[in-house]
Amino acid sequence: xxxxxxxxQDGNSDGPGCLILILVLISLLxxxxxxxxxxxxxxxxxxALPTGQxxxxxxxxxxxxxxxxxLPDPAPLNQEFTASGWVLxxxxxxxDDAVVHFDxxxxxxxxxxxxxxxxxxxPDGGFEAQGVxxxxxxxxxxxxxxxxxxxxxxxxxxxxxx
Amino acid sequence: xxMILLWSLCSMWSPQDPQPDTDVLLDEVTRLxxxxxxxxxxxxxxxxxxxxxxxxxxxxxLLFEDTGLSGDGKTSCATCHVPERDLVDGKTHPRGxxxxxxxxxxxxxxxxxxxxxxxxxxxxxWMQALGPIEAIHEMRGDRLAVLRYLATNExxxxxxxxxxxxxPGLKSLPDRAFRAGVATDPWLALEAxxxxxxxxVFSNVGKAIAAYERTLRGPITPFDSYLDALSSDDVEMASxxxxxxxxxxxxxxxxxxxxxCHSGPLLSDGEFHDTGxxxxxxxxxxxxxxxxxxxxxxxxxxxxxxxxxxxxxxAARRTDQLRRDAALWGAFRTPSLxxxxxxxPYFHDGSVKDLRSVVRFYSMRQGARPPGAxxxxxxxxxxxxxxxxxxxxxxxxxxxxxxxxxGSRQEQQEEGGSQPSGGL
Numbered sequence: 379x380x381x382x383x384x385x386x387q388d389g390n391s392d393g394p395g396c397l398i399l400i401l402v403l404i405s406l407l408x409x410x411x412x413x414x415x416x417x418x419x420x421x422x423x424x425x426a427l428p429t430g431q432x433x434x435x436x437x438x439x440x441x442x443x444x445x446x447x448x449l450p451d452p453a454p455l456n457q458e459f460t461a462s463g464w465v466l467x468x469x470x471x472x473x474d475d476a477v478v479h480f481d482x483x484x485x486x487x488x489x490x491x492x493x494x495x496x497x498x499x500x501p502d503g504g505f506e507a508q509g510v511x512x513x514x515x516x517x518x519x520x521x522x523x524x525x526x527x528x529x530x531x532x533x534x535x536x537x538x539x540x
Numbered sequence: 541x542x543m544i545l546l547w548s549l550c551s552m553w554s555p556q557d558p559q560p561d562t563d564v565l566l567d568e569v570t571r572l573x574x575x576x577x578x579x580x581x582x583x584x585x586x587x588x589x590x591x592x593x594x595x596x597x598x599x600x601x602l603l604f605e606d607t608g609l610s611g612d613g614k615t616s617c618a619t620c621h622v623p624e625r626d627l628v629d630g631k632t633h634p635r636g637x638x639x640x641x642x643x644x645x646x647x648x649x650x651x652x653x654x655x656x657x658x659x660x661x662x663x664x665x666w667m668q669a670l671g672p673i674e675a676i677h678e679m680r681g682d683r684l685a686v687l688r689y690l691a692t693n694e695x696x697x698x699x700x701x702x703x704x705x706x707x708p709g710l711k712s713l714p715d716r717a718f719r720a721g722v723a724t725d726p727w728l729a730l731e732a733x734x735x736x737x738x739x740x741v742f743s744n745v746g747k748a749i750a751a752y753e754r755t756l757r758g759p760i761t762p763f764d765s766y767l768d769a770l771s772s773d774d775v776e777m778a779s780x781x782x783x784x785x786x787x788x789x790x791x792x793x794x795x796x797x798x799x800x801c802h803s804g805p806l807l808s809d810g811e812f813h814d815t816g817x818x819x820x821x822x823x824x825x826x827x828x829x830x831x832x833x834x835x836x837x838x839x840x841x842x843x844x845x846x847x848x849x850x851x852x853x854x855a856a857r858r859t860d861q862l863r864r865d866a867a868l869w870g871a872f873r874t875p876s877l878x879x880x881x882x883x884x885p886y887f888h889d890g891s892v893k894d895l896r897s898v899v900r901f902y903s904m905r906q907g908a909r910p911p912g913a914x915x916x917x918x919x920x921x922x923x924x925x926x927x928x929x930x931x932x933x934x935x936x937x938x939x940x941x942x943x944x945x946x947g948s949r950q951e952q953q954e955e956g957g958s959q960p961s962g963g964l
Binding site: 455486487489496509513514515 | 862
């Protein structure tokens with residue numbers, strides 16, 4: 379008796395195991411797609427907020443905001459630089475609509491920055507003020523005002539310029 | 541025994557016999573502070589692209605001494621900025637409609653200044669160079685007269701055109717653009733493009749003069765040599781610096797707090813302060829920086845104006861962002877202290893003739909407006925009486941003299957200022 383052996387039979391020597399493997403792979407792929415989708419739905423990821431040399435963390439007057447302010451360390455005397463940073467609210471960066479205003483002055487000498495600076499919001503959610511210059515040595519009081527609609531709050535810190 | 545004790549006490553208290561300081565290289569902190577006063581090269585000025593063009597520098601040097609730019613044909617930049625006298629004339633000059641006196645500043649190392657003029661009404665050297673040409677109390681010239689002078693002087697015209705291109709034609713030009721500081725009707729009646737090309741020539745004249753003025757670096761002074769010694773740990777060289785000047789330097793950096801405003805390579809923060817000087821005999825009040833900002837922002841030759849070669853750079857941004865703050869009324873630019881001895885009289889109004897009086901003004905605040913009584917710097921605590929003793933005053937004066945080459949002091953004593961000592 380001649381036995382007919384199907385080519386299929388020969389080729390599917392693993393039988394249903396291969397099918398299961400394919401199904402598992404498809405499930406994994408779908409799972410990954412779902413994961414990326416869910417992550418994407420949660421909005422912009424919180425950027426890694428830097429700390430270390432030149433960074434100061436200041437709480438605003440009523441505690442609503444946390445200002446992470448960066449200046450060169452040490453801040454130079456009578457040379458322009460850019461002050462920059464982030465403002466956080468509940469651990470997240472404030473919205474792009476919020477207004478941030480950086481300023482500096484020497485209360486002891488009753489004057490501010492010799493040339494006022496303009497503070498701009500960066501696309502990454504931070505802020506920066508170009509052309510900051512501490513023209514005299516001594517204690518400078520730095521101010522970061524945060525304005526969200528009608529809500530206004532101020533954060534302040536000191537820096538010693540030599 | 542009593543005599544010995546008395547002698548010992550007298551020795552201790554004698555102001556003429558200060559404790560010798562053997563450390564000619566200073567302690568580390570003081571030394572670092574002192575070295576912050578090192579000379580540096582002239583900063584870049586992108587508003588004038590001709591600054592380093594040799595032909596422009598050469599033309600500028602000719603124009604600097606050319607009386608043909610003035611209204612009466614007798615005055616040049618060098619008339620007040622005398623090359624043989626530390627680039628000053630030892631005088632004050634009236635300014636504005638109220639004829640308020642302003643001291644002639646030296647041009648040594650002038651390219652390091654951020655703002656020019658006692659009230660900072662100019663934000664570049666080329667812009668500054670144009671001011672006195674048309675000032676009614678200075679050269680009394682006019683931009684149209686300057687154009688005619690250049691165009692009709694074959695040598696100058698050739699030099700100008702090699703650098704800046706063709707001069708505009710003179711046809712149908714009015715006599716003057718300004719009279720007593722006010723634009724004339726015929727000038728205003730000219731087409732805007734015509735006025736623009738004439739203003740362009742005028743700005744180029746300023747740029748050539750500025751290119752030359754940037755080369756006016758002051759000579760190496762005893763203080764510079766001392767700084768070199770500090771930098772290289774050269775005790776022998778440092779010991780050549782007079783002890784009194786070194787003690788004066790320590791006062792400058794410490795007790796007297798001069799460095800708070802007189803910092804950096806020019807010994808100036810380049811900004812504006814009201815030091816409480818009362819100019820005697822003046823009815824009109826000098827608005828200082830408050831008025832200077834107004835003048836600057838209205839001037840078409842400012843760094844952000846159309847004749848600037850860098851309208852969006854840092855100099856332009858600074859000017860545009862300035863605000864007329866009421867606290868700046870009566871504030872004047874901190875002058876550089878380099879080459880000081882030969883540049884008497886002192887203060888913005890030239891009211892003080894000698895350095896000792898300057899030191900005493902800050903030490904004792906004699907004749908100064910009381911703190912809080914002025915329009916600005918209310919609450920200022922820096923300008924308090926420090927009561928230097930006679931020896932300390934001498935030392936500080938000695939230090940200030942070391943910022944000039946020897947010989948400048950003699951010149952100051954012989955020729956002095958033209959104004960009586962005021963406010964003291």
